[in-house]
Amino acid sequence: MPFDQGSVTFRICYLPEPLPEDFLQRFAALAAPRLQQVQDEPVWGWVSGRHLLEDRIDEETCKLGPYYHICLRQAERKIPASLLNAECRIIELNRMAEADLERLPRKEKQSIKAEVRERLLPDMPPQISGSYIVLDKSENYMYTSATSPRQMDLLLGFFNKTLGFEPIPLTLENIADDILGINSHQIPLFNLSPDLPDTGDTGTLGENFLTWLWYYQESNHGVLPRSQMGEFSFLLDGPLVLVAEGNGALESNIRKGAPTISAEAKAALRVGKKLRRAKLIFARNQGEEWSFTLDVNDFIVKGLKLPEGENMDRIGIFEERMENIYIVRTLLFALFQRYLKELSDTQKAEQYRQNAKTWIAEREAK
Secondary structure, eight states, X not given: OOSSSSOEEEEEEEOSSOOOTTHHHHHHHTBOOOGGGOOSSOEEEEEESSOTTOOOOSHHHHEETTXXXXXXXXXXXXXXXXXXXXXXXXXXXXXXXXXXXXXXXXXXXXXXXXXXXXXXXXXXXXXXXXXXXXEETTTTEEEESOOSHHHHHHHHHHHHHHHSSOOEEOOHHHIIIIISOOOGGGSOOOOOOTTSOOOSOOSOHHHHHHHHHHHHHHHTXXXXXXXXXXXXXXXXXEEXXXXXXXXXXXXXXXXXXXXXXXXXXXXXXXXXXXXXXXXXXXXXXXXXXXXXXXXXXXXXXXXXXXXXXXXXXXXXXXXXXXXXXXXXXHXXXXXXXXXXXXXXXXXXXXXXXXXXXXXXXXXXXX
């Protein structure tokens, strides 16, 4: 999904090297070929972020203010399964009737399928899809709509082929270590359940952070410290995904009603489960709201809805949208930094553990 309209799902990557001066020419050198050239194998190439058929890569088609909006397009000819099966069945029935057989040998059926594919494939229109990227040259960040492992592997490999280096997908671990300068391995991953013994690590860094964020929101009534961007409040809401290691029901999905104050949520916390995915809503002033689902282990922002903008021209709209994405990134980084600093302090970490156990034990459930 492109970044210039609608809700946005994305991952953030850090560029380990500055973009070279001729980076747009390098993208253009690997532009997507014409669809007429697509044969029986998938073909990848760059197009502009404006649409999947624009293979012209230059400042006019890709540059939007300080950002560059580009897309890695995949094109492939495919035969619909229903059409392929019907064409094969016609031939199979004719051959069975000619040879007076009730069924054909398996090898012959495979041969028929190969013949039908070879005949039909050239007439199939190519199917196209894309993984969009936004390059922030000033801060060396890349935002991408590629979120699955396969999409990321394809995108990073083709990016490396284009510019000679791979962007680094951000996780909470490398945000802590490389961006915030706090050793992620020193952050305790301890039990918060009042009913379980305090032995060993539980959950991932991301799951512990998101569970802390839930506690922090309810303990501070959703009010964030004032920043240069203004005064923000936030709410953690469902659907919730809580997980735990070990035997039994390892994952709880809580969607209906009021998930955060439900009996199911309290029961999940009491058996040691921690949040892996939840909806977050940030608000500033009247009518400014950012809502999205955070898949915390892979640090994926899903379905981000942005405040209504004021700009009317294409470049202004895009800049405004990216500024709103920057706000989300900054708020998440700031909250994560607060968590790291608090949990890096042994006394504060132990105090949080005791407070969180009380929070779980005494929370009301409906």
